Amino acid sequence: MSPPAALDVNLVGVTDTSAVPIPEPLAVNGVSAWRQKTAKVPTGIAAASNSDMFKSPICYTKPKAKQFEHRFSLEAKSRKASTLKGAARYLKNPGLISLGGGLPSPEYFPIEHLDIKVPTVPGFSPEATRESGTVLHAGKHDIQEGTSTYDLEIALNYGQATGAAPLLRFVTEHTEIIHSPPYSDWQCTLTAGSTYAWDTALRVFCERGDYILMEEYTFASAAETAFPLGIKAVGIPMDEQGLIPEGMDEILSNWDVAARGARKPYVLYTIPTGQNPTGATQSAERRQAVYKVAQKHDLIIVEDEPYYFLQMQPYTSGDASPVPPPSTHEEFIKSLVPSFLSMDTDGRVVRLESFSKVISPGSRVGWIVASEEIIERFTRTFEVSSQNPSGISQLALFKLLDEHWGHAGYLDWLINLRMSYTARRDSLVHACERHLPREIVHWEAPAAGMFHWMEIDWHKHPGVAAGKTHAAIEEEIFLSAVNEGVLVSRGSWFKPDHDIAEKKMFFRATFAAASSEKIDEAISRFAGSLRAQFGL
Amino acid sequence: MSPPAALDVNLVGVTDTSAVPIPEPLAVNGVSAWRQKTAKVPTGIAAASNSDMFKSPICYTKPKAKQFEHRFSLEAKSRKASTLKGAARYLKNPGLISLGGGLPSPEYFPIEHLDIKVPTVPGFSPEATRESGTVLHAGKHDIQEGTSTYDLEIALNYGQATGAAPLLRFVTEHTEIIHSPPYSDWQCTLTAGSTYAWDTALRVFCERGDYILMEEYTFASAAETAFPLGIKAVGIPMDEQGLIPEGMDEILSNWDVAARGARKPYVLYTIPTGQNPTGATQSAERRQAVYKVAQKHDLIIVEDEPYYFLQMQPYTSGDASPVPPPSTHEEFIKSLVPSFLSMDTDGRVVRLESFSKVISPGSRVGWIVASEEIIERFTRTFEVSSQNPSGISQLALFKLLDEHWGHAGYLDWLINLRMSYTARRDSLVHACERHLPREIVHWEAPAAGMFHWMEIDWHKHPGVAAGKTHAAIEEEIFLSAVNEGVLVSRGSWFKPDHDIAEKKMFFRATFAAASSEKIDEAISRFAGSLRAQFGL
Known part of the structure; x- marks a missing residue:
């Protein structure tokens, strides 16, 4: 694959950049200008596309990746390009009538339009969305009508494995901006x-x-x-x-x-x-x-x-x-x-x-x-x-992320999500601080994700003296918590290597799903069951 | 898996049905009555379901399938139930608070509603749909609000590999009615x-x-x-x-x-x-x-x-x-x-x-x-x-097939499609009758599908005398047709077994995508290129 035609060819393949001006890194507010310089996003049925159509010039000032063919499996090495997809190259001939591929005619797709109601920046809550959200409209022939680069006629038909070009463009730009x-x-x-x-x-x-x-x-x-x-x-x-x-x-x-x-x-x-x-x-x-x-x-x-x-x-x-x-x-x-x-x-x-x-x-x-x-x-x-991800899903994501929010709105959404998860994480850790017996439970507040990992000092469990195994004690603690009305996950469930004996014991709790009141109640129940189990 | 609780248990497992009344086969107009007798369709997040919840009593009057474990691969035999999904059984405990699974909270799904405009029976054409189609509405909390059995809160979250229960019910009933x-x-x-x-x-x-x-x-x-x-x-x-x-x-x-x-x-x-x-x-x-x-x-x-x-x-x-x-x-x-x-x-x-x-x-x-x-x-x-097919796709299909058309409307749609494809097939075959040189092309009108298969008497091609191979002549005919402005598929592309030499030569044309005028023009071009190739 080669860089797009609109790219400044003087920079392609140049690795010693001392003599030429280095292009600017792609930033959120540079996307719109860069899009106008590149070729148009492909819009046909199952149109081929790749990230090189969308990457900005700075990418091509860098050296190429190493080759990793020696890491491919026999299966991967055996894969060839599709015979039938190969015939698609003739479709570019002007005036050609194709009786080739067995693609259904869009007149038989029984969805004329699709509307989704989504948040208007910065009103991201469900309440704000219900009150002042935006309804995004996708029709069957928006591309023909010049109102969009992706529509139901394309989304409901077969697509390329790489995905629809307009959504591939968005994730390519996002990848470049972030990474x-x-x-x-x-x-x-x-x-x-x-x-x-x-x-x-x-x-x-x-x-x-x-x-x-x-x-x-x-x-x-x-x-x-x-x-x-x-x-x-x-x-x-x-x-x-x-x-x-x-x-x-x-x-x-x-x-x-x-x-x-x-x-x-x-x-x-x-x-x-x-x-x-x-x-x-x-x-x-x-x-x-x-x-x-x-x-x-x-x-x-x-x-x-x-x-x-x-x-x-x-x-x-x-x-x-x-x-x-x-x-x-x-x-x-x-x-x-x-x-x-x-x-x-x-x-x-x-x-x-x-x-x-x-x-x-x-x-x-x-x-x-x-x-x-x-x-x-x-x-x-x-x-x-x-084949490809659902076209209906791709269309909904494209409408939301690209046409509606854009990169800036998506980052606003992610910042909003960060603050929500921060509050959830804080609720859970505060509940742990309030309720859990610190003499047997240890934790660090997580910096990311959905999960809180709690180490239990299982050697203090009375079952150890009675000769019970790590697995038996873990199960006892787990079932005792279930009986108290809280479900946490057992650490041993997450061990991929069963050859190693577990020296420590962990339980995982998520702060993703329950409300802060429920989280507090759940941790309080877990604390109670631990105290009973350990005789504290 | 066992038959649903509501099933007439007298019939379960009975294979000698001489003494008991044989239940009626499930028909389109029996679905609604049967649904009322069965347990409600599961509606929770990632709710488990299976076809036994939806099959009608007559199914259980039949013997069981044979076992085919001896046909499973090592990979298939090695597969076990998911550890984490196994923990879901505790979720049934009343009052239990789950800090178990890492499922995102629906408040962070940025789609409040989804509307699709679809045909109203019997106005199936795109024109009729635009004028008198029905807009189907899916909200985020339709299940809670009692207006549907499937909504965005469920569709946008993780699901079961078997799919969402309400759509699984539809395809189960459809399967029973048809097969x-x-x-x-x-x-x-x-x-x-x-x-x-x-x-x-x-x-x-x-x-x-x-x-x-x-x-x-x-x-x-x-x-x-x-x-x-x-x-x-x-x-x-x-x-x-x-x-x-x-x-x-x-x-x-x-x-x-x-x-x-x-x-x-x-x-x-x-x-x-x-x-x-x-x-x-x-x-x-x-x-x-x-x-x-x-x-x-x-x-x-x-x-x-x-x-x-x-x-x-x-x-x-x-x-x-x-x-x-x-x-x-x-x-x-x-x-x-x-x-x-x-x-x-x-x-x-x-x-x-x-x-x-x-x-x-x-x-x-x-x-x-x-x-x-x-x-x-x-x-x-x-x-x-x-994991599972797109929830957004499943929701759109459920709204259309189950809530809107029902089995009767879906069959009407399929009959309408049959008539459209019949007309398309007829266009193509009529064009073949009008244009193709019968001395070298043979065909049968297809009874189903999208494809027309044409056998070419390649031994009459002048290339044979010149010592050209089957492959070379097939390529020549193909490229000559492309040059004349028509793309048809080469028969050899469809040969899975490359050890067998081809005695015959075929080309495939589809009537699925082009209009009848285009089809006529395309076949006329193909006929012209064949006449030129064969010197007719």
């Missing part, structure tokens, strides 16, 4: 959700019998996606900042192929921000150290980042006044911990992006960012599997 | 489209190195889904009714494990109705014969049926008057060729259903029907891959 990847040939593709993207990543990179690297506690479903493919997980030790790079290096440096019965792992799955279940967030320095270990052992890093925009304001205890929100978009963006993508000079990072925690999980639309070589293997897989 | 499977424990699950369902079927049933059975010409993408998984295809000979059962029996009976380097195939992928690319439709007798061979060799039949409701009226040549539409729903249903599912006494059929050709491919919502044992393996896969 500014340090190599030139990065690409985005939309996905049918990041659970599906992770399943695909395993198919792209791994073979049956392989190990992958995961945090010692991780999202249980991510591990359960891998196991049936014959892939095992090795758990990397963690601290309050998440995975410990030295621990990973040690595992990899001492990997014993014969003892493990498997080659050295080369895929790291990590949730760097607001990790599930521990709530840990890797600092910038921690990420740099992890990246160095990844370079040393030539790893692919899959960074699963649903909670990236649930980075909260600093925690303040009950008496202190809360920290005010970022006052500008620049301040907000600067406050975000840098992603692995933003430090990925090699192109070894696959970033899984999700709208699930910031817009709606039900849309089943996400996207991934990686080098062109890697994205191409993912889209080849999508073409004969998910 | 009435002859065993009791069949189930439906929604899918993120049938391309994805087929990819999953390969993962559920096949191992690397296996062969699968396909028609000798088949949907190219279906074969290309299999190849990168290390699965090869053996092509079954076809005639004007599609695959020849004796041909399949011969291949299986003479399978030489050593010569093939693979065990005997046990998965048949077939498009029984309006086959892509040949347009062939298997008659009821043909299907019975195929099913017998499947029983003999213990095959799984994957019937991919996107064109089932594109069965058209009998073809009439240009002079004769067209056959009038079916006058009742019963007549329409009776006119449909019976599916493999409807004759599947063993439970060896996996039926892939799609809305792509009858509502919209962009919805990326389909469903599958199979035995409970098989469906369970599919849903375990979905849970850690697609």
